[in-house]
Amino acid sequence: MSSLVRFTLSLVCASLTGIGCAAAAEVYPARSVRWIVPYPPAGTTDILARIMAQRLTERLGHQVVVDNRPGAANNIGTELVVKAAPDGYTVLLVNPANAINATLYPNLSFNFLRDLAPVAGLVRVPNVMEVTVSLPAKTVAEFIAYAKANPGKVILASSGSGTSVHLSGELFKSMTGVDLTHVPYKGAGPALIDLIGGQTHVMFDNLPSSIEYIKAGKLRALGVTTQKRSAALPDVPTVADTVPGYEASAWFGMAAPRGTPVEIVNRLNREINDTLAEPKIKARLAELGGDSIAGSPADFWKLHTMETEKWAKVVKSSGAKVE
Numbered sequence: 001m002s003s004l005v006r007f008t009l010s011l012v013c014a015s016l017t018g019i020g021c022a023a024a025a026e027v028y029p030a031r032s033v034r035w036i037v038p039y040p041p042a043g044t045t046d047i048l049a050r051i052m053a054q055r056l057t058e059r060l061g062h063q064v065v066v067d068n069r070p071g072a073a074n075n076i077g078t079e080l081v082v083k084a085a086p087d088g089y090t091v092l093l094v095n096p097a098n099a100i101n102a103t104l105y106p107n108l109s110f111n112f113l114r115d116l117a118p119v120a121g122l123v124r125v126p127n128v129m130e131v132t133v134s135l136p137a138k139t140v141a142e143f144i145a146y147a148k149a150n151p152g153k154v155i156l157a158s159s160g161s162g163t164s165v166h167l168s169g170e171l172f173k174s175m176t177g178v179d180l181t182h183v184p185y186k187g188a189g190p191a192l193i194d195l196i197g198g199q200t201h202v203m204f205d206n207l208p209s210s211i212e213y214i215k216a217g218k219l220r221a222l223g224v225t226t227q228k229r230s231a232a233l234p235d236v237p238t239v240a241d242t243v244p245g246y247e248a249s250a251w252f253g254m255a256a257p258r259g260t261p262v263e264i265v266n267r268l269n270r271e272i273n274d275t276l277a278e279p280k281i282k283a284r285l286a287e288l289g290g291d292s293i294a295g296s297p298a299d300f301w302k303l304h305t306m307e308t309e310k311w312a313k314v315v316k317s318s319g320a321k322v323e
Helices: 003-026 044-060 072-082 096-104 140-149 164-176 188-197 207-215 262-276 279-287 297-318
Strands: 033-037 064-068 090-094 116-132 154-158 180-184 202-206 219-224 249-257
Touching: 033 044, 033 072, 044 064, 044 090, 044 116, 044 207, 044 249, 044 262, 044 279, 072 090, 072 096, 072 116, 072 249, 096 164, 096 297, 116 140, 116 164, 116 188, 116 207, 116 262, 116 297, 140 219, 154 164, 154 188, 164 180, 164 202, 164 249, 164 297, 188 202, 188 207, 188 219, 202 207, 207 219, 249 262, 249 297, 262 279, 262 297
Parallel strands: 033 064, 033 090, 154 180, 154 202
Antiparallel strands: 090 249, 116 202, 116 219, 116 249
16 A cells, blocks of 8 residues: 555544544533532432432433532532533532622622523522421411510521521511521531421421421421412411511522533523423422423523522621621
């Protein structure tokens, strides 16, 4: 074989290899996707991520792995995703703390709305005002009276400083004038254990992580934090029935590092929206009190921006501090 022929064949092979590599690069996903949940297992963020990850694994053909990275009121997990390669293989479970932390933490190393890209909204859920069963209060009004008779002695548990669970309690304090002592935990799981055991007294938890304890009689629900009652707990009134104008809820979604290719973002958005429309998934989320907020990436970022502005006012008016 002449040197010219060998050279020509090598060019052809290189060209074909290049085409193959280009084609392979267009296939997403080609391996597992890591979904960072910035809280420990057993809380609402973890529950929702695992419900969605199982179905997304089936739809994408590669495993979506839930990776719990708790700490610093979710800032550790968020920063990990901010610094990750923008290739679609590391994504974040977004929740209200991401909107709250923008004001609560003045020295963050990142700007959430600038450094991350929206993928899709998942669900919105009520928070539920619940008390340990040994507390004598059976209603929101009775709780307010009890707290005012015992200033500083009633312990408010939360899943961490800056979470919607924490700020829902701060909003309640500012609107009712009660003096509650806040004790933050590293996630809803450990907070609920102490609330059930009576070491703490009240919590404004996301409904999905508390609903089974409420139904089992291990916790007493006094009110849901949305303007309307939750279909998942139809006999539980709203906090607003007693505290007019009170409203707080939790919402969840997915974000990716800024610069993630739009084709990958759109693929994930489509799979998430289609998953949320499946009857079995809808039914499961409804059992947990969740309503779908499926939509475009822009729809999700509009919600996040509005919530950032809303909670900034609550943080400032309540005087909430990082503990």
